[in-house]
Amino acid sequence: MTDSAPKRRRSLASIATIVAIATLISKVAGLVRQQAIAAEFGVGPEVDAYNFAYVIPSFLFILLGGVNGPFHSSVVSVLAKHPKKDAAALIETVNTLVGILLLLLTAGLILTADPLITMLAPGVSTGVHTMAVEQLRIMAPLAFLSGLIGIGFGTLVASDQYWLPSISPLLSSVTVIIGVLFLTDRVGASVMAWGTLAGGLLQWLAQIPAQWGSGMGTLRLRFDFNRPGVKEIGKLMAPATLSSGMLLISVAISLFFASQLPEGSASALTYAQLLFLTPLGILSNVILVPYMPIFSQLAAPESWTDLKDRIRQSLVLTAMSMMPTGALMSVLALPAVQIVYQRGAFDNSASQLVASLLVVYAFGMFFYLGRDIFVRVFYALGDGNVPLLISLLGLFFNAIFCFFFTKTFGAPGLAMATVGVQVFSMVALVWILNKRLHGLPWVATGGPILALAISSLLCGFTAWVTLYGCQMLLGTEGIIRQLVTLGVSAGAGLLVFAGLVIQLKLPEMDFFVDRLRQKLPFLPRKS
Structure with missing residues (x-):
């Protein structure tokens, strides 16, 4: 027993390293993909049409074919409970059933593409509408491929193969990049x-040899739909599908x-979201991953005192990471967008539009991650109904906010x-949780967060002053000057923030640094 424990820890560390490296490569490829699209089409009607057409296929890719999606998670869970000798027959049966249903869905998307685009984007020009209908019909087979990809991810993870599921999104990015550059x-x-469809096809084809080699089924058709494992997967998928469906509706509301x-508003939204979600995703893993099991361990009423302390700690860490990041992003939005996107058809006016959206997203970073913290607390308490x-209420407010805010502010x-929906969601979750746990430590939590907010404002102000000075000295033309200006400005802001946080002497600072050392091995260790 003692000999096996260290081995298990090394195995988990190895898996985490594989997933982290593969995910980073995929994210970089995704950024390059958006750069290629931006350089070729800018924020023009072509990209708008693609974004409208991609709403449903992308939703299905996330819902069915995504890593940690319902299919992937359900398959992993069910296979863990069944003997390996039954795995091939079970997977072949699930593939057959899912394939039939998704082929029907694919046909439906092709036949109803025109009214679907009308429903999703009623205000677009005839040219954008026509392009969107054409592109939706091209990408409709992704509905079929996404289910098979999701099942494949589950089988590969169940057989201890982690590299391919994590690196798989790279294939879609590469095919789009090649298509945009050369075709x-x-x-x-x-x-x-066409590039997106080719990427989905490659993701599925790449899984087949690995899946066959691990004894997890072939392309054989099986119609034994009464297998217990098939029903188990269906039961696990139902609530996850309902919850994930909110994403499609939310995206559809925004694009509506x-x-x-x-023209260009929809594509600008996509470009800004990529820049906003990249640091949010990286930093959120540092906080969310270790806290979910901790919340679950403290879910019993007799442990609520410790649970409240962990909630306070996680919120302070959220403020410590998200607030300065948001402050820097809001101040440095325009030079960041120019460095990443401004080339080819993506001109300065496009950079201004995307930067205006990025500034707004930056102000919501704390609420995005804060909301996720409270959602996980409710899940730990065994309550998925409140989130x-x-x-559901957030969807209603999203529509109301979009209606009023776009009339006054346009695309921003x-x-x-x-952001307004995230603020509402976090406040509502806090209010309900406060009642559920008979009070939260408001003073112990609010004081440090207020101090961190003030420190972040000073961080942003320092970065703004430094940015202005660098631009006066170096100018704004040339990628090297822009990179130097951005790096020096962000560095100055972070130095000020770090100095102020050190003065606060928050115990969470040590925890945050330790987590960063685990994620970034090149950082120096404590002596």
């Missing part, structure tokens, strides 16, 4: 849709209102609506 003149704007704004109810109003 746009021949294919036109639909090259984005974007379609009634000037689901708040999500879309980001304002999203």
Whole structure:
């Protein structure tokens, strides 16, 4: 027993390293993909059409084919309870059933593409509508492929193969990049849709040899739909599908209102979201991953005192990471967008539009991650209904906010609506949890968060002053000057923030640094 424990820890560390490296490579490829699209099409109608057409296929990819999606999670869970000798037959049966259902869905998407685009984007021009319908029909087979990809991810993880599921999104990015760079003149704007479809097909084909080699089934058709494992997967998927469905509706609401704004608004929204979600995703893993099991261990009423302390600690860490990041992002939005996107068809006016959206998203970073903290507390308490109810109410407020904010602020109003929903959701969850746990430590939590907010404001102000000075000295033209200016400005802001936080002497600072050392091995260790 004692000999096996260290081995298990090394195994988990190895898995985490594989997933982290593969995910980082995929994210970089995703950024390069957006850069290629931006350089070729800017924020023009072609990208708007692609974004409208990709709403449903992307939702299905997240819902069915995504890592940690319902199919992936359900398959892993069920296979863990069944003998390996039954795995191949079970997977072949699930593939057959899912394949039939998703082929019907694919046909439905092709036949109803025109009214679906009308429903999603009623305010777009005839040209954008036509392009979107064409691209939706091209990408419709992704509905079929996404289910098979999700099942494949589950089988690979169940057989201890982690690299391929994590690196798989790279294939979609590569096919789009190749298509945009070399085939746009021949294919036109639909090259984005064809590249996306080719990427999905490659993801599925790449799984087949690994799946066969591990004894997890072939392409054989099986119609034994009464297998217990098939029913188990269906039961596990139902609540996850309902919850994940909120994402599609939320995205659809935003694009519905974007379609009634000037052309380029929908594509600008996508470009800004990528820059916003990348640091949010990286930093959130440092906090969310270790806290979920801790919350679960302290869910019993007799442990609520410790649970409240952990909630306070996680919120302080959220403020410590998200607030300065948001402050820097809001101040440095324009030079960051220019460095990442401004080339080719993506001109300065496009950078201004995307930066205006990014500034709004930056102000919501703390609320995005804070909301996720409270959602996980409710899950730890065994209550998934409250987060689901708040999500449903959030959809209503998203529509209301989009209606009013876009009328006054245009495209940035879309980001304002999203941030507004996150603020509402976090406040509602806090209010309900406060009653559930008979009070939260408001003073112990609010004091440090207020201090961190003030420190973040000073961080942002320092970065703004430094940015202005660097631009006066170095100018704003040239990628090298822009990189130097951005790096020096961000560094100055972070130095000020770090100095102020050290003065606060928060115990969470040590925890945060330790987590960063685990994620970033090149950082120096404590002596």
